[in-house]
Every structure is written in structure tokens, then in C-alpha cells.
Amino acid sequence: DGLAQLKQFMDGxxxxxxxxTQQVFSKSGRKPQPASGTFAFSRPGKxxxxxxxxxxxxxxxDGSKLWAYDQELNQVTTKKLGQALGSTPAAILAxxxxxxxxxxxxxxxxxxxxxxxEATPKAEDSSFERIRMGFAGGQLKAMLxxxxxxxxxxxxxxxxxxxxxxxxxxxxxxxxxxxxVVGE
Amino acid sequence: xxxxxxxxPDALQLVSRAEMSRFQLEGRLQVRDGERTxxxxxxxxxxxxxxxWLFTGPLGQGLARIEADAAGARMTLADGQRVEAASAxxxxxTALGVNAPFAQLPLWITARLRDGAEVRxxxxxxxxxxxxxxxxxxxxxxxxxxxxxDLPRKIDVQRGDTRLRLIVDAWNP
Numbered sequence: 001d002g003l004a005q006l007k008q009f010m011d012g013x014x015x016x017x018x019x020x021t022q023q024v025f026s027k028s029g030r031k032p033q034p035a036s037g038t039f040a041f042s043r044p045g046k047x048x049x050x051x052x053x054x055x056x057x058x059x060x061x062d063g064s065k066l067w068a069y070d071q072e073l074n075q076v077t078t079k080k081l082g083q084a085l086g087s088t089p090a091a092i093l094a095x096x097x098x099x100x101x102x103x104x105x106x107x108x109x110x111x112x113x114x115x116x117x118e119a120t121p122k123a124e125d126s127s128f129e130r131i132r133m134g135f136a137g138g139q140l141k142a143m144l145x146x147x148x149x150x151x152x153x154x155x156x157x158x159x160x161x162x163x164x165x166x167x168x169x170x171x172x173x174x175x176x177x178x179x180x181v182v183g184e
Numbered sequence: 185x186x187x188x189x190x191x192x193p194d195a196l197q198l199v200s201r202a203e204m205s206r207f208q209l210e211g212r213l214q215v216r217d218g219e220r221t222x223x224x225x226x227x228x229x230x231x232x233x234x235x236x237w238l239f240t241g242p243l244g245q246g247l248a249r250i251e252a253d254a255a256g257a258r259m260t261l262a263d264g265q266r267v268e269a270a271s272a273x274x275x276x277x278t279a280l281g282v283n284a285p286f287a288q289l290p291l292w293i294t295a296r297l298r299d300g301a302e303v304r305x306x307x308x309x310x311x312x313x314x315x316x317x318x319x320x321x322x323x324x325x326x327x328x329x330x331x332x333x334d335l336p337r338k339i340d341v342q343r344g345d346t347r348l349r350l351i352v353d354a355w356n357p
Contacts (some may be wrong), residue, residue, distance in 0.1 A: 024244040026227060033210055033354050034246075054214075054353045061241055067240040072351060073214050075223050077242065124263060127245040148262045149238060149246030180214070182221045 002117035005135035027150030222280035
């Protein structure tokens with residue numbers, strides 16, 4: 001079932017890298033704007049999430065902070081990972097094994113050829129109301145995130161390489177000279 | 185698209201197009217006022233007399249929604265908290281911590297001229313490049329296409345130490 005596959009994925013995946021496509025479906029049902037890019041993570045707490053489309057954006061979790069860098073705006077937004085990580089996809093991918101510290105986890109049945117689990121953040125002020133994760137063969141294939149405004153972010157993962165050796169530099173971020181830094 | 189109303193001819197052969205009655209856009213908003221900066225994704229639905237803003241975070245998740253009309257403005261935050269105020273600008277200041285000219289944005293971002301605004305520069309295709317409007321300087325950095333009727337893609341607005349940049353990643357009809 002889903003929870004067993006989640007455990008298998010979490011226990012068997014200390015680092016990973018792959019590609020993703022993302023769509024945000026708004027409540028108004030407007031055509032969603034597709035986004036895509038690559039990601040890498042190294043548990044606990046470290047991840048690198050690169051959006052190539054619709055615009056260049058880099059999200060880095062260095063274990064203590066989340067850095068979001070918008071190249072065109074030449075701007076860095078930063079947040080303590082505790083808050084930001086608590087209930088974002090990165091939290092699940094890069095979280096430490098005690099996923100159930102931040103989420104209530106339960107099986108959510110089969111659909112679209114995947115076995116799903118549902119994770120409901122325990123923290124009240126989390127960015128997402130509910131997160132679902134779809135597995136096949138012990139591999140994470142998809143995530144659906146419902147925010148508090150009726151939007152659903154769908155993340156589909158391409159081939160995920162499990163436990164590659166990843167350069168630690170991937171998970172460090174220094175704001176470029178002249179960039180605006182916003183946040184703590 | 186709305187039929188253009190041609191102004192009385194003046195030095196600049198200027199066609200000022202009627203206000204766009206409705207538009208919807210997705211993009212990114214950065215606002216700086218003196219020492220503070222804010223940056224959010226925006227999903228903005230505009231109709232004459234009614235605006236619906238959704239501010240989003242780096243992963244597309246909603247942070248705050250502001251609805252504004254003649255009767256005033258209402259904001260819902262991610263944790264469900266509701267706040268009311270006279271205008272969207274006031275609520276945005278509560279949400280973002282910076283003061284920004286939201287009331288004028290619908291005309292600015294669609295390259296329409298407000299009464300009393302002065303055109304300082306047009307681009308080679310005859311589109312607005314720089315406008316001054318009640319002390320605000322609006323620079324049209326980029327348009328979404330190369331045609332004369334194309335909408336802006338990136339504008340920079342400045343007055344005193346307030347600077348706003350709005351990048352439109354998608355215009356949706």
C-alpha cells in the first residue's frame with residue numbers, strides 16, 4: 001500500500017536527483033501555466049529545486065535556510081527552513097525520516113496506476129492544506145499539493161536516480177553580488 | 185480588443201486606447217520602499233471596478249488573496265484570517281509590508297494613459313516607453329511581443345524611494 005511504499009522510498013533514498021514538471025491549477029479553472037525543471041536532494045534538509053520554465057528560479061535548502069533566487073528580478077528570498085520546510089514538497093523529499101512529526105499520514109488508495117498516501121500538515125500555518133504522494137515500485141512518481149486558496153499544484157517526477165553521489169556545493173547558496181535579499 | 189478612442193491630435197501622434205475592461209495575468213511583483221523589499225508571485229484578475237489579487241509563494245502556493253471593489257477591500261490570509269480595509273493598496277501593505285500604487289496598476293500594466301499623465305518617450309513601434317504620472321515614472325522595459333498592440337511584459341515604476349517591478353509571465357484573456 002501507499003504507506004509501505006512511502007517508507008520503502010524514504011528508507012531507501014538518502015540522496016536523489018531527477019526532473020519534474022509542475023502545473024498549478026487555480027480555483028478559477030483557467031489553463032494552468034506549466035513549469036518544469038530539475039531537482040536534487042540530500043536528506044535531511046538539503047535540496048536544490050531548479051525551475052527552468054516559465055522563468056528561471058532556484059530554490060535551495062541548505063539544511064537550515066530556504067533560499068529562493070529569481071534571476072530576472074535579481075532577487076533572493078530567504079526563510080528559516082523550519083517554517084518553510086515544515087509543509088512544502090521539499091520537506092517531504094528532503095525531510096528526515098520522522099515525516100510523521102510534521103504530517104498526519106494515511107493511505108489514500110490507488111489511482112492513475114499509482115498507490116497514494118495523504119499527508120496533512122500538523123502545523124496550522126502551513127503553506128499547504130493537504131499533500132498527496134503517488135508511488136509505483138517504491139518510487140515517488142507524483143505529488144499533488146492543495147493550498148489554502150483552492151489551488152492545486154501537481155508535480156510529476158521523471159526518472160529519479162536514487163542515491164547518486166552529489167556534490168555538497170549543490171546545497172549551498174550565496175546571494176550574487178548586487179542581488180536584493182528579502183527575509184530573515 | 186476595445187476600440188481605440190483617438191485623442192485630439194497633439195504634438196505626438198498619440199492613440200490612447202480605451203481602458204481594457206477586463207484582463208487576467210500571472211506574473212511576479214517586486215516592491216521596494218526605502219529599506220524594505222517584498223516579492224511575490226501574482227495571479228491578478230481585473231474587471232472595471234473590481235480586482236482579485238492572489239499573492240503566491242515560490243512553489244505557487246497561495247499566501248494572501250485580496251478582493252477590492254467600490255465598497256472596499258477584503259483580504260484572506262493562508263491561515264484563514266480575514267482583514268478588511270478601504271483599498272487593496274492598504275491591505276497589500278499589511279500583507280507585504282510595503283506601500284505600492286495598486287490603484288493605478290491596471291492602467292499602467294496595460295500601457296493605457298491616465299488623465300494628466302505625460303508621455304516622455306515612445307519606442308520605435310509607437311508604444312509607450314516612459315510615462316510620468318502624478319510623480320510616478322513608469323518605464324516600459326519590455327513588451328510581450330513586437331507588435332504595436334502588444335501588452336507590456338515588464339514595467340518599472342518609481343517615485344521617491346518606492347520602486348515597483350511587475351513582470352507578466354502570462355496574459356490570459
